[in-house]
Every structure is written in structure tokens, then in C-alpha cells.
Amino acid sequence: MKIAFSTEGESLESLLDTRFGRCPRFLVWNFETNSFTLVDNSQNLQATQGAGIQSAQNVINTGAEALVTGHCGPKAFKVLQAAGIPIYVAESLPIRELIDSFEKGTLLQLKEADVEGHW
Amino acid sequence: MKIAIASGKGGTGKTSLAVALLHANAERARLLDCDVEEPNCHLFLSHTVIGHKAVELLIPQVNPNLCKLCGKCVEACQFNAIAIAGNQVMIFNELCHSCGGCARICPHGAIQEFPVKIGELSQSRCKNEAELLTGTLEIGHASAPAVIKAAKKALPLQDVPFTLIDSPPGTACTFVAAVEDSDFVFLVTEATPFGLNDLKLAVEALLNMELPFAIIVNRIQSETNLITDYANQQGFPIWLQIPEDRHIAETYARGGNLLDVKPELKKVLRELLDRCQP
Known part of the structure; x- marks a missing residue:
């Protein structure tokens, strides 16, 4: 199983980026291989609109089966929901800690968008 | 002038x-x-209103029977208005600028554009x-x-x-x-x-x-x-x-x-x- 984390960094010690639509990249952790890949999301930093939608598309394309981020707006939520990808929210903590929390099942799962668009 | x-x-x-x-x-x-x-x-x-006219924009709709989920429309959209999730193409009308790019690029002819009313003109004589x-x-x-x-x-x-x-x-x-x-x-x-x-x-x-x-x-x-x-x-x-x-x-x-x-x-x-x- 793969799980995507929004982040500005490039390692497991990097902090979670609490922005979803405009995070610079995703770290995708693979539980089978205990390794990760980095997926660029920088094209959405300058997007005039629809950054959340395309970040969601980016996450879907990674094959991740879950997303951990800080917040999620209505359009991105709709896209991820349609793809059957659950969204978990957390504070800006090191990704290594968040992988543990995910395995223990202590991360909060969003049932609906928790912020407005353009948050 | x-x-x-x-x-x-x-x-x-x-x-x-x-x-x-x-x-x-x-x-x-x-x-x-x-x-x-x-x-x-x-x-x-x-003033006295003489007539109204709708202002329409063309908004794309996907025919799911023809769509092969190839993602060309997602790439083509400069306004980030389209995503493919699960087995459906999602189009966010409110972000669409009616450029028609997605309908033209679709290799399967699965996208058609339909008029949507976005405003109105009203003409009056004062x-x-x-x-x-x-x-x-x-x-x-x-x-x-x-x-x-x-x-x-x-x-x-x-x-x-x-x-x-x-x-x-x-x-x-x-x-x-x-x-x-x-x-x-x-x-x-x-x-x-x-x-x-x-x-x-x-x-x-x-x-x-x-x-x-x-x-x-x-x-x-x-x-x-x-x-x-x-x-x-x-x-x-x-x-x-x-x-x-x-x-x-x-x-x-x-x-x-x-x-x-x-x-x-x-x-x-x-x-x-x-x-x-x-």
C-alpha cells in the first residue's frame, strides 16, 4: 500500500506541509518496500486556479491509496473522494512520525472538506 | 466612439x-x-425595459460511453478544471473558461459542449x-x-x-x-x-x-x-x-x-x- 504526504522537504525527517493544493511535492511512502518516492507538484504553486483539483489528480496518478495533509478544500475533496482515496489530516510533524501514527490508526480522517476553496 | x-x-x-x-x-x-x-x-x-437576452458560455460534457479515460483533456485544460478520478471525468464548470480545448483534443469524440447561461443583458429606454x-x-x-x-x-x-x-x-x-x-x-x-x-x-x-x-x-x-x-x-x-x-x-x-x-x-x-x- 502506498500513502502520499504533502511536504516541502525530500526526506522522512521533512515536515508535513499543511497546504494541500499548493504544496511543492508529495512524498509517497510504500509500505511493501519500506521506501519512498518524491512526486513534483510545483506546477500548481503558480496555478491561477484549480490547484487543489490538480494536486488531487497528481495524488491519484501516484497510485497512493491514502493522503495525509493539513487541510483539504471542497473541490480537491470531491476529486479524491471520487477516486476512493481517504484524506487524513495532521499537524506539521516529521513524516516518519506520521507514518507511525497512520499505522497505529491515530490520524484523523476527514469526512468532508475542512476549509473553503482558496484557503 | x-x-x-x-x-x-x-x-x-x-x-x-x-x-x-x-x-x-x-x-x-x-x-x-x-x-x-x-x-x-x-x-x-x-427607464422601461425593452428586452432581455441570455449570455451563455459553452461548457463541456463527457459522454461516458465514448470516454476511454485517457486523460488528454486533463492535460489540455489550462484552467485546471478537469480531473479523472476512479472511472469518471470530473469537470468543474465554475473554473471552465469555455476555450473548447478539451473537446478538440479528445481523440474519442467523447466531449461535447453545451451552452450554460452565465448572465443576462437587459436593454432599456430611459x-x-x-x-x-x-x-x-x-x-x-x-x-x-x-x-x-x-x-x-x-x-x-x-x-x-x-x-x-x-x-x-x-x-x-x-x-x-x-x-x-x-x-x-x-x-x-x-x-x-x-x-x-x-x-x-x-x-x-x-x-x-x-x-x-x-x-x-x-x-x-x-x-x-x-x-x-x-x-x-x-x-x-x-x-x-x-x-x-x-x-x-x-x-x-x-x-x-x-x-x-x-x-x-x-x-x-x-x-x-x-x-x-x-
Whole structure:
């Protein structure tokens, strides 16, 4: 199983980026291989609109089966929901800690968008 | 000749000036209310509505029986309005700019475009015989420039030498849509730091667009003020200064216009249009 984390960094010690639509990249952790890949999301930093939608598309394309981020707006939520990808929210903590929390099942799962668009 | 009445800052008196200009030039001008998110010229003009026309944009729809989920439409969309999730193409209409790119690029002919109403034009004849055309953006839609462009393209009730365009505030795409292709722009501002700051932004935009303009200062307390200082320094023309006057505000609040309080301005307001001619 793969799980995507929004982040500005490039390692497991990097902090979670609490922005979803405009995070610079995703770290995708693979539980089978205990390794990760980095997926660029920088094209959405300058997007005039629809950054959340395309970040969601980016996450879907990674094959991740879950997303951990800080917040999620209505359009991105709709896209991820349609793809059957659950969204978990957390504070800006090191990704290594968040992988543990995910395995223990202590991360909060969003049932609906928790912020407005353009948050 | 098209003359846009614009400003950077809102609430400086664009509508007041536009309505007064129409009154002073009733036999030779028509007015387009292009402040489509909150049109209000009609509140100050006794008028009869003659007709309505819908403003539509083409929005794509996907035929799921033909779609192979190839993702070409997602890549093509410059407005980030399309995503593929699960086994469906999701199109966010409110982000669509109706460019038609997705329908053209689709290799399977699965995307067709359908008209969606995003606004309305309403054409009226005022008591003074002049035409008022009001553009209104529907609530929930964001494509204000499309409604503004439709208003500017509408056929006039009768041919008159001057088309006045009451523009939206700010200097964003709605401002650009309202002032572009005009022959002259009046920039209405007030003698406050906020008024000056936003005037500078509007001037910068107009210089970029190479549009000729003149400044009109509203609600002045002194003939020399921070706008006249700026204009003199930059060599920009100021064609009219309107004094701060409680009677003007009271009349406006009752739906009256500048000329009700200052009929002597009629001559000046006629000259303003004549001066725009090259």
C-alpha cells in the first residue's frame, strides 16, 4: 500500500506541509518496500486556479491509496473522494512520525472538506 | 466612439459620473452598465425595459460511453478544471473558461459542449430617450468578462455617436474587459491616499494598453490636492474636479443625479465628451 504526504522537504525527517493544493511535492511512502518516492507538484504553486483539483489528480496518478495533509478544500475533496482515496489530516510533524501514527490508526480522517476553496 | 468610465478604487463616483454624462448627453449617447457583478445605473435612471437576452458560455460534457479515460483533456485544460478520478471525468464548470480545448483534443469524440447561461443583458429606454444596457452576471458564476464583452457587442437601440461604459472597479480582468477597445477612458478618483494608490494602478494598466485617458477627481475639499499634485508631476490631464457637497450625496441616496444638484455642470459634461474626440 502506498500513502502520499504533502511536504516541502525530500526526506522522512521533512515536515508535513499543511497546504494541500499548493504544496511543492508529495512524498509517497510504500509500505511493501519500506521506501519512498518524491512526486513534483510545483506546477500548481503558480496555478491561477484549480490547484487543489490538480494536486488531487497528481495524488491519484501516484497510485497512493491514502493522503495525509493539513487541510483539504471542497473541490480537491470531491476529486479524491471520487477516486476512493481517504484524506487524513495532521499537524506539521516529521513524516516518519506520521507514518507511525497512520499505522497505529491515530490520524484523523476527514469526512468532508475542512476549509473553503482558496484557503 | 466608446468612452469607458473607470477607476481603481471602488466608490469614487463612476456610476454618478456615467449617469450624469448620459443625462447631459441624452440625445447623443447610450450607457452600458458593465459593472456586471453589481450593476446599479438603472437605479438612477427612469427607464422601461425593452428586452432581455441570455449570455451563455459553452461548457463541456463527457459522454461516458465514448470516454476511454485517457486523460488528454486533463492535460489540455489550462484552467485546471478537469480531473479523472476512479472511472469518471470530473469537470468543474465554475473554473471552465469555455476555450473548447478539451473537446478538440479528445481523440474519442467523447466531449461535447453545451451552452450554460452565465448572465443576462437587459436593454432599456430611459425617460430621456437614451438607451441603457445592463449586464448582470448570474450568482454563482465567475466569468464576468464574458458578460462584459457581450454587453459591449450588443446592438444599440439606435446609432448614437457616444457609447459610455460604466466599468467595474479595480484593475483586474473585469476592468480590462470593460476598458479594452474603448477610444478614451475617464478615471474617476478621490483625493485620498487610497484613491491615489489605486489611481496609479489604473494608470499603469491604461498606459500598458496604450489607451488615452483623463482624470476626474470627485469630492474634493481643495482645488489643489494629492491627486492634482500627482497628475501635474506626471503630466496627466485632469478634466474635472467635483466638490465635496452634502447635497450631491443626499440626492444620490434618493436616486437622483449630479445634474439635479448642479445643473450648471451640464455644459461641462457635454464638453467632456467632445474633448475625447481626437
